[in-house]
Amino acid sequence: MANAFKTPDIIAKAALPEFMNALNMTPFIDRQHSSEFANKVGDTITIRRITRFVAGDGADVTGAIQDIVEGSRPLQLSFRKNVPVEISSQEMTLDIKDLTEQVLTPAMEELAQTVESEIANLYKQVWNQVGTPGTIPSTIADAMLPRTKLNKFGVPTRNRAAFYEPEAAGAMAAVLATVFPSDIASLAIKEGVITSYTGFAYMENQSIKTHTVGTYGGTPLINGASQNVTYANVKDTNVQNLITDGWTSGATNLNEGDRFTIAGVFAVNPKTRDSLADLQQFVVRADVSDTTGDITMSIAPPIITTGAFKTVSAAPADGAAITVLGVSATNYPQNLALQKNAFTIAFANLDGPMDESKFSRATQDNISIRVAFDWDGKTDVNLIRFDILFGLTAQEPGYATVHVG
Numbered sequence: 001m002a003n004a005f006k007t008p009d010i011i012a013k014a015a016l017p018e019f020m021n022a023l024n025m026t027p028f029i030d031r032q033h034s035s036e037f038a039n040k041v042g043d044t045i046t047i048r049r050i051t052r053f054v055a056g057d058g059a060d061v062t063g064a065i066q067d068i069v070e071g072s073r074p075l076q077l078s079f080r081k082n083v084p085v086e087i088s089s090q091e092m093t094l095d096i097k098d099l100t101e102q103v104l105t106p107a108m109e110e111l112a113q114t115v116e117s118e119i120a121n122l123y124k125q126v127w128n129q130v131g132t133p134g135t136i137p138s139t140i141a142d143a144m145l146p147r148t149k150l151n152k153f154g155v156p157t158r159n160r161a162a163f164y165e166p167e168a169a170g171a172m173a174a175v176l177a178t179v180f181p182s183d184i185a186s187l188a189i190k191e192g193v194i195t196s197y198t199g200f201a202y203m204e205n206q207s208i209k210t211h212t213v214g215t216y217g218g219t220p221l222i223n224g225a226s227q228n229v230t231y232a233n234v235k236d237t238n239v240q241n242l243i244t245d246g247w248t249s250g251a252t253n254l255n256e257g258d259r260f261t262i263a264g265v266f267a268v269n270p271k272t273r274d275s276l277a278d279l280q281q282f283v284v285r286a287d288v289s290d291t292t293g294d295i296t297m298s299i300a301p302p303i304i305t306t307g308a309f310k311t312v313s314a315a316p317a318d319g320a321a322i323t324v325l326g327v328s329a330t331n332y333p334q335n336l337a338l339q340k341n342a343f344t345i346a347f348a349n350l351d352g353p354m355d356e357s358k359f360s361r362a363t364q365d366n367i368s369i370r371v372a373f374d375w376d377g378k379t380d381v382n383l384i385r386f387d388i389l390f391g392l393t394a395q396e397p398g399y400a401t402v403h404v405g
Contacts, residue, residue, distance in 0.1 A: 006092050006099070008360035012371040015104050015386060016362035019369055022112035024205050025119045025336075026367070028161035029343040030395065033075060034366035037348040037391075044076040047344060047395055049235070071235030075391045077348050081114040083107045084385040092382055103384075111369075111386055115345075116207035118392055120163075122343055123209055123334040124257035125394040127283040127300055128153070128401035130337075133326040136405050137164070137335070138171035146337030147199055149401045152278070154271045156399075159340035162200040165333045168405050169204035176202070200337060209334045213326040214255040214284075217248035218293060220322040222262060227316060229302050231309035238397075239285050240302040244322060245294045252290035254297060254324075257334075259283050259402075263321040265303070266313035270398075275313035281325070301398065326404070333405035342399035348389045 020027075036045050049071035085107055092099075130145035131137055137145070146162055164172055223245040234240055261279040268275055285298040304311045326332055350370040352359030359372040374383040394400075 008358060008371045008373050011104070011384065012360040012362040012369065014100050015108055015371060016364055016367070016369050018100065018105050018108035019112055019386075020364065020367055022109045023115065023367075024112075024203055025116050025161075025163055025207070026112075026345060027365075028159070028201065028340060029119065029338070029345055030341050031345055031347075031366040033344060033346040034348070034368070037077065037346055043078075044074050044391075045346075047073045047075050047393070049073060050396065071231070071238070073236070073238075073344075073393050073395050075344060075346055075393050077346075077389050077391045079115075079118055079390050079392060080387070081111060081390075082385055082387040083111045084383060087382050087384060089380045089382060107386055111388065113207060115388070115390065116205065119343060119345065120205070120207040120209050120334070120336065122392070122394045122397075122400075123211065123336060123402050125283065125285065125300065125397045126336070126342075126400045126402050127259060127281050127397065129259050129281055129325055129404055130401055131335075131404040133332050133404050134330070136168050136171050137403055138168070138175055140175060142403075143172060143176060143202075146401050146403055150337070150339065150399070152269065152276060153267070153398060154269065155339045156341075157199050160200045160338065161340075162202050162335070162337035162403065163205035163208060164202070164335045164403070165208040165210075165405065166204055166206060168333065168335055168403075169202075172202060173204075208336065210331050211257050211334050212255060212331050213324065213328060214253050214258050214287075215329045216252045216254065216324055217328065218252070219246045220244055220295075220324070221246040222316040222318060222320040222322065223294065225315065225318040227303060228305045228312075231302075231304055231307060234302040234304075235309075238302065239298050239300045241296050242282075242299045242303075243294075243296050246322075247290045247293045247295055249290060249293040252293070252295065254284050254288050254295065256284055256287050259325040261323050261325070262316045263323075264314065265316050265320070268310055268313055270310075273310045280312045335403040335405055336400060337403055338400035341396050342394065344393050344395040346391045348391075350387055350389045 128149055130149050223243045227242055229240045259281050261281055265280050266275045267278050267280040282299045285300050288295055288297050301311045303315055305315050347368040349361055349368050352372050361370045370387045372385050
């Protein structure tokens with residue numbers, strides 16, 4: 001029999017599972033800070049970044065005692081998303097199962113898409129990149145690239161996941177099916193499901209972004225030696241300015257998310273601080289245009305040459321060549337592979353109207369959604385709005401890598 005009496009509480013309890021089922025990336029990133037917003041602390045909290053130290057030699061530690069230099073990241077409730085739906089009283093008499101199928105499921109899929117899109121957009125803060133621009137990852141060797149990259153930088157091996165746009169996901173599922181047991185292989189082929197391999201949970205994601213490399217030319221170079229900073233100066237921003245020249249005058253526009261390397265500047269193992277064989281990759285953190293061939297760009301990671309937070313083997317030399325990764329003005333998918341603590345999301349328990357009979361909230365696993373009702377007596381039409389309020393930040397972007405397609 002149809003349920004003719006729907007309350008916000010009934011709708012909220014039915015909507016939340018649909019919303020959570022539609023989330024693909026969110027379950028694989030840090031959500032532990034949601035509870036802090038429940039205490040009405042305002043719209044911003046501060047997240048502590050990891051702390052590192054340098055081990056010393058010998059019994060005497062005089063002169064080697066280290067201060068605790070703790071960086072932080074703000075997490076602000078800056079994303080307000082909603083799906084408002086008009087529904088007649090006659091439609092409201094549907095059985096809750098039918099209402100879920102016809103209204104709640106598509107509404108929650110749309111709301112979840114807005115969350116996933118914001119997460120995928122964090123690729124612009126990730127400096128690590130693997131793969132060949134313009135080539136779809138489709139081999140066992142391709143599947144190993146994110147693992148190798150993150151392992152080189154000492155990223156924890158637990159709680160890792162990788163997300164691929166549909167074309168790459170299909171190619172990866174087909175090739176990885178050859179190494180899976182037959183039952184898993186069958187699922188991968190029939191449904192495009194990419195299961196766990198090389199320490200990652202592999203999944204298709206339709207929110208993966210496509211990045212357009214900036215328009216550039218010339219012979220870009222470092223303009224000035226000793227452009228390195230200390231961790232204490234950048235611990236809360238994790239960015240610095242880099243002065244360059246040699247770009248094509250009046251015709252260079254770098255985009256946020258562009259990545260590049262600098263000749264002679266190698267990455268280091270963050271645990272041993274030893275130089276790796278790979279050039280350190282950097283990411284442009286804000287759109288910028290040239291001034292007569294000169295560009296001062298905001299970049300990450302900062303160029304730190306000593307101490308526990310050392311990021312490079314040496315500061316770039318004056319005149320060191322810059323190589324942009326990717327062809328000028330060309331689009332590339334930004335598939336993401338990450339460890340859980342790379343990104344952080346927090347949902348707040350959004351308040352509703354003073355008439356509590358017209359709204360309800362449902363919360364599970366630090367994910368919260370609010371449902372509110374309104375009714376137009378002239379038209380006998382109900383307005384149901386589904387709202388979420390959340391904050392999102394790249395807490396440790398070095399714990400992620402883009403697998404470019």
